[in-house]
Amino acid sequence: MKTPIMQFGTSRFLQAHADLFISEAMERDEALGPVTVVQTTGSKDRAERLKGLAVDAGFPVRIRGIENGAPVDRTQKVKSVRRALSAGRDWSEIETIFVEEVELVLCNTADRGYDVSDESDKLPASLPASFPGKLTALLHARFLANRSPLSVLPCELISNNGEVLRGIVANLAQRWYADHDFDAWIKADVIFCNTLVDRIVSEALSPAGAVAEPYALWAIQRVARQGLPCTHPAIVIADDIAPFEHLKLFILNLGHTVLANRWIAKGRPDGLTVREILGDADTKGLLLAIYESEVVPGFAARQMREEAEAYVATTMDRFQNPFLEHRLSDIAQNHEEKVTRRLEGFMNWSGTEGPQLKQIVRSVR
Known part of the structure; x- marks a missing residue:
């Protein structure tokens, strides 16, 4: 099965937020489709988590708290993740999926996720060190292969996260490729959306899954031609998410x-x-x-x-x-x-x- 959504990051937050929403929407036939998750770092802990994400039975998300004045304690199985890959081990497969299948990118890559200080001025011969570097390289491969548009919805807790990530990617593209057509394609057809996520996810489950509160919000700023992962009661599309x-x-x-x-x-x-x-x-x-x-x-x-x-x-x-x-x-x-x-x-x-x-x-x- 094709996966039109590629998610960078294996955080417990994304498991109990975006992955859960998409799974619920897939049951109603209201989702773009399933997800390929990419581990961007070499963390051993995250590698163990990766093994538990793309299983046929799904991974558990336990929702615990008070909802509409009544106690809630329910476990849901998240079945939206169909592939779980490692950037260090599976880069060729990731590039193929990104070029041929992906329509929308999600990411949540922690506090230093946008740090590109370890990137060189020239395109590295090996895999780029940072998440923005990896995204830039994948976008270039897609540009060369088919140039079809796609949307990027960052979930990092950074104000104007879409605009910030767009600026970083554009800068790396100019440094590494010096291709005006590629620059123009990023500007015109890679649609970065500002988003805000709000849910307390207090505990990770092993090997994958999480414990979260009932409250959830995913506010996405409305942008022309943007793609969305699904429709869901917790997703709000607004002209201004400030x-x-x-x-x-x-x-x-x-x-x-x-x-x-x-x-x-x-x-x-x-x-x-x-x-x-x-x-x-x-x-x-x-x-x-x-x-x-x-x-x-x-x-x-x-x-x-x-x-x-x-x-x-x-x-x-x-x-x-x-x-x-x-x-x-x-x-x-x-x-x-x-x-x-x-x-x-x-x-x-x-x-x-x-x-x-x-x-x-x-x-x-």
């Missing part, structure tokens, strides 16, 4: 960082989760006070009060999900950078200054 991004970054992610800061102040107790730290009345009171007296007024200054109030209520339910073990040690990674982007970023975006947020910023500096 409001979704601001709600997630400055409410959900900001709240995570506030709680991580409290966890650090408490001496980093081992294994403490978001739900558990909110069992402390002072911590919960601090977070609610920040939301009510600083965050919601900041959104109100941007004419988004109602949206912010609704998202705060949803976020608190998500934080107190009795089933998810969302560890603060994971959230606290790169803490100073997150304080800058989420807390300082909110104050700059909203044009407001919150005393409690400012105090946290000062404590980190």
Whole structure:
């Protein structure tokens, strides 16, 4: 069976988000088609995960939480992945599939996924080191073979991720190929879409699969001639996805960082989760006070009060999900950078200054 979707990255997030959505849509005949997953790195852990993705029975995604006021604990089998390949081992097969079958590209390649600092100025004789480098090489092979258009939907948590990835790929194409026709084809027929993904995926299952909350959102910016992987209730197509991004970054992610800061102040107790730290009345009171007296007024200054109030209520339910073990040690990674982007970023975006947020910023500096 052909796979019109190629996914770069084996993350537990993609398994419980895009792969699950496509699997559900395939059952309704509302998907573009199945998926080839490509492992872009040489990680041994990811190689083990790869073995469990493309199995006939599917891999499990367990949805646990509160949905419409009722507890949910269900396991779904994801059967959208038909091939699972390694860039280092299966490059020739990947190139053939990319040229002959693929209509849409998905990617989620972690924090350093767009880092091309290890790429040389000239096209490497071997496989490019980075994901953007590999994508550029595959696009060139497709350009030479058939030149048919395709869409790219990045799922990295980077603002304007489609535009950012387009710029990186265009730069590498110019450096490596110096072909004006190839440059023009990328500009005209490779459709990079900005997207925003929102779902807490708290735990990986072995060898493949994940545990996730019921809430999910995939906001995709509308672009002419774009392809979509499927139709799904959690997918929203909008002319402007910035409001979704601001709600997630400055409410959900900001709240995570506030709680991580409290966890650090408490001496980093081992294994403490978001739900558990909110069992402390002072911590919960601090977070609610920040939301009510600083965050919601900041959104109100941007004419988004109602949206912010609704998202705060949803976020608190998500934080107190009795089933998810969302560890603060994971959230606290790169803490100073997150304080800058989420807390300082909110104050700059909203044009407001919150005393409690400012105090946290000062404590980190």
